[in-house]
Amino acid sequence: MSVLAQHLETFSSLASSNSQVLFATLTAFILYFHLDLFELHSRLIDVPTEELLEKYDFIVVGAGSAGAVVANRLSEEKDWKVLLLEAGRDETIISDVPIMAGFLQLSYFDWKYKTEPQGQACLAMKNGRCNWPRGKVLGGSSVLNYMLYLRGNKKDYDIWESLGNPGWGYKDALHYFKKSEDNQNPYLAKTPYHSKGGFLTVSDASYQSPLLTSFIEAGKQLGYENRDLNGQFQSGFMVAQGTVRRGARCSTAKAFLRPIRLRKNLHVAMRSHVTRILIDPTTKIAFGVEFLRKGAIHRVKATKEVILSAGAINSPQILMMSGIGPKEDLEKHQIPVIQNLKVGHNLQDHVGLGGLTFLIEQEVSIQLIRLFTVQSFMKYAIGRGPLTIMGGVEGIAFVNTKYVNATEDYPDIQFHFISGSTHSDAGMQIKYAHGLTDTFYKKTFQSSLGKDAFCFLPVLLRPKSRGLIKLQSRNPSDPPLIYPNYFKDHFDMQTLIEGVKIGVALSATPAFKAYKSRFLPFPDCDHIPIHTDQYYECMIRLYSATIYHPVGTAKMGPYWDENAVVDPELRVYGIKNLRVIDASIMPTLVSANTNAPVIMIGEKGADILKAFWQERESTNASMRNALQNR
Ligand SMILES: Cc1cc2nc3c(=O)[nH]c(=O)nc-3n(C[C@H](O)[C@H](O)[C@H](O)COP(=O)(O)OP(=O)(O)OC[C@H]3O[C@@H](n4cnc5c(N)ncnc54)[C@H](O)[C@@H]3O)c2cc1C
Ligand SMILES: *[C@@H]1O[C@H](CO)[C@@H](O)[C@H](O)[C@H]1NC(C)=O
Numbered sequence: 001m002s003v004l005a006q007h008l009e010t011f012s013s014l015a016s017s018n019s020q021v022l023f024a025t026l027t028a029f030i031l032y033f034h035l036d037l038f039e040l041h042s043r044l045i046d047v048p049t050e051e052l053l054e055k056y057d058f059i060v061v062g063a064g065s066a067g068a069v070v071a072n073r074l075s076e077e078k079d080w081k082v083l084l085l086e087a088g089r090d091e092t093i094i095s096d097v098p099i100m101a102g103f104l105q106l107s108y109f110d111w112k113y114k115t116e117p118q119g120q121a122c123l124a125m126k127n128g129r130c131n132w133p134r135g136k137v138l139g140g141s142s143v144l145n146y147m148l149y150l151r152g153n154k155k156d157y158d159i160w161e162s163l164g165n166p167g168w169g170y171k172d173a174l175h176y177f178k179k180s181e182d183n184q185n186p187y188l189a190k191t192p193y194h195s196k197g198g199f200l201t202v203s204d205a206s207y208q209s210p211l212l213t214s215f216i217e218a219g220k221q222l223g224y225e226n227r228d229l230n231g232q233f234q235s236g237f238m239v240a241q242g243t244v245r246r247g248a249r250c251s252t253a254k255a256f257l258r259p260i261r262l263r264k265n266l267h268v269a270m271r272s273h274v275t276r277i278l279i280d281p282t283t284k285i286a287f288g289v290e291f292l293r294k295g296a297i298h299r300v301k302a303t304k305e306v307i308l309s310a311g312a313i314n315s316p317q318i319l320m321m322s323g324i325g326p327k328e329d330l331e332k333h334q335i336p337v338i339q340n341l342k343v344g345h346n347l348q349d350h351v352g353l354g355g356l357t358f359l360i361e362q363e364v365s366i367q368l369i370r371l372f373t374v375q376s377f378m379k380y381a382i383g384r385g386p387l388t389i390m391g392g393v394e395g396i397a398f399v400n401t402k403y404v405n406a407t408e409d410y411p412d413i414q415f416h417f418i419s420g421s422t423h424s425d426a427g428m429q430i431k432y433a434h435g436l437t438d439t440f441y442k443k444t445f446q447s448s449l450g451k452d453a454f455c456f457l458p459v460l461l462r463p464k465s466r467g468l469i470k471l472q473s474r475n476p477s478d479p480p481l482i483y484p485n486y487f488k489d490h491f492d493m494q495t496l497i498e499g500v501k502i503g504v505a506l507s508a509t510p511a512f513k514a515y516k517s518r519f520l521p522f523p524d525c526d527h528i529p530i531h532t533d534q535y536y537e538c539m540i541r542l543y544s545a546t547i548y549h550p551v552g553t554a555k556m557g558p559y560w561d562e563n564a565v566v567d568p569e570l571r572v573y574g575i576k577n578l579r580v581i582d583a584s585i586m587p588t589l590v591s592a593n594t595n596a597p598v599i600m601i602g603e604k605g606a607d608i609l610k611a612f613w614q615e616r617e618s619t620n621a622s623m624r625n626a627l628q629n630r
């Protein structure tokens with residue numbers, strides 16, 4: 001019963017009372033069938049403050065997609081003491097249920113960020129601000145995410161390398177993708193692109209609605225192959241692959257931390273909010289961190305290094321609060337400047353058109369209410385059924401607009417195929433998660449409530465626009481200011497419009513016409529002739545949907561790159577013993593969802609660290625030997 005009480009706290013932080021009821025039902029069910037027994041025994045130990053050491057070899061800040069990997073790999077060295085500090089708490093049995101992914105937003109698992117209004121995008125959202133959820137929980141955003149497993153295009157990494165980052169080309173990236181992976185699909189596992197035996201479970205969707213078959217078929221009718229989009233080629237259509245284990249979410253906490261929870265040299269401290277890195281202003285050596293836990297400030301020392309893995313919004317915030325960042329901005333907040341660097345710049349995100357909806361007559365789409373049956377609960381108990389659908393996304397496609405050369409296999413638009421739409425939860429959660437205004441929601445979706453539908457989410461893969469993250473104040477509990485600058489470069493808009501056109505064309509293929517699919521217009525764009533470029537632009541500016549992939553705010557680059565914050569070994573320029581290892585370091589956004597690429601960065605970053613410190617230690621050892629033998 002105490003478990004239920006713990007979950008009641010989750011419910012009370014949810015957006016609507018209906019979703020609270022939904023959560024309560026699901027929890028009661030999971031507890032009734034004892035689906036949590038295994039989980040309870042494998043939970044991480046949250047080390048109390050009194051038991052923390054005064055100093056560790058390494059301190060990792062943030063237990064998200066990258067931080068969990070780094071903490072695991074560093075603590076493989078038995079002589080190294082590692083502390084992992086995480087602001088959030090542990091996952092729950094509810095965050096494991098794939099179809100509920102969107103419901104975790106705005107709960108206490110979420111930092112609940114919002115962008116600043118920019119006037120050119122997110123116009124259907126309250127005050128013109130888009131919600132930017134980020135995981136505040138052990139496992140970080142890999143607990144909030146939609147679990148889609150994608151790696152991006154080979155060229156993405158070769159471009160990183162060509163920008164002056166040796167060792168970051170596709171060949172190296174592939175090595176680390178495979179190092180983490182435990183692919184459950186025996187066919188894929190045998191190809192040169194996948195592997196078995198890693199910590200991270202990757203599986204194909206275990207449930208497929210009839211609409212998914214149509215999606216793959218529609219792709220063929222437009223001339224695209226059904227293939228592994230993480231393999232040799234990226235253009236094409238496929239059934240979603242996900243970080244899913246036995247039908248449940250496989251976060252990086254579950255994958256990389258639970259199996260090693262008994263390692264003596266790894267301490268994990270939750271609800272520990274790091275406020276700054278301790279840096280000696282004269283030597284510029286990072287020697288520890290300061291954090292807030294249960295209302296008190298604590299300090300811990302790092303004898304080797306501090307590693308920032310707090311994600312693309314919080315890592316720059318912590319750097320700036322520690323005196324590393326744009327000089328003028330820091331001075332404005334009376335923060336003593338230790339190193340003047342372009343922290344917070346180079347922000348890139350994947351933006352798409354939300355709510356590109358097609359109504360159909362048959363009862364084949366996902367409607368949340370229909371899923372809550374004893375039958376689907378029972379199926380979930382064995383890792384099957386519709387509750388295992390990754391946040392409603394069943395299929396993935398990468399397509400080429402007229403702006404790229406299709407034979408070069410560097411697609412510029414991605415589709416997320418959703419066998420439902422914004423209204424398929426009857427207004428319980430998605431409208432809140434997307435921050436839509438009541439007027440827009442009512443006007444656009446009210447008349448479709450209860451109707452079956454599917455949705456394509458076209459996403460602009462390589463935006464030219466660059467955004468910015470700035471401090472709001474020097475108070476660590478004030479969220480930073482986020483300026484995404486969506487569509488600031490008009491080419492981004494032009495490309496996404498082409499993406500919407502491909503989506504509309506897909507809906508008109510025989511595969512989807514079999515459902516008599518009908519385009520759902522946005523009444524707010526009624527003043528523009530429908531199905532013109534201007535009409536699609538109007539839709540995009542209203543329902544600009546982030547796909548939750550902010551990166552680039554502590555850019556990796558060579559010393560001659562004046563925008564670089566970290567070098568190709570991920571060391572912060574000008575500071576000793578401090579690295580950033582997370583989504584912030586991407587020089588350019590990869591052409592796919594970012595979780596697997598960030599896990600790859602964690603793996604590679606950890607290897608760089610190990611090689612660096614092992615070499616130092618062995619040099620010391622041989623010097624000691626030489627001295628003794630003298
Ligand atoms: C709603 C959503 C859906 C997504 N869907 C997908 C998807 O389907 N597929 C995909 O590939 N990617 C997806 N992503 C993106 C992907 O999950 C992220 O890119 C990735 O998790 C980022 O990893 P990270 O390590 O950089 O940061 P995070 O995973 O966010 O980790 C940062 C960690 O640091 C902690 N932290 C931050 N500040 C502090 C502090 N001051 N003190 C202590 N701890 C701190 C945070 O609480 C968090 O645990 C999604 C993201 C979201 C939010
Ligand atoms: C497209 O790329 C291929 C392969 O690089 C090349 O042979 C072809 O000329 C290109 N086509 C156009 C129109 O640029």
Ligand SMILES: *[C@@H]1O[C@H](CO)[C@@H](O)[C@H](O)[C@H]1NC(C)=O
Binds near residue numbers: 616617
């Ligand atoms: C190597 O030896 C020096 C001098 O004794 C010491 O200061 C340093 O901490 C040692 N480094 C490692 C990695 O053990």
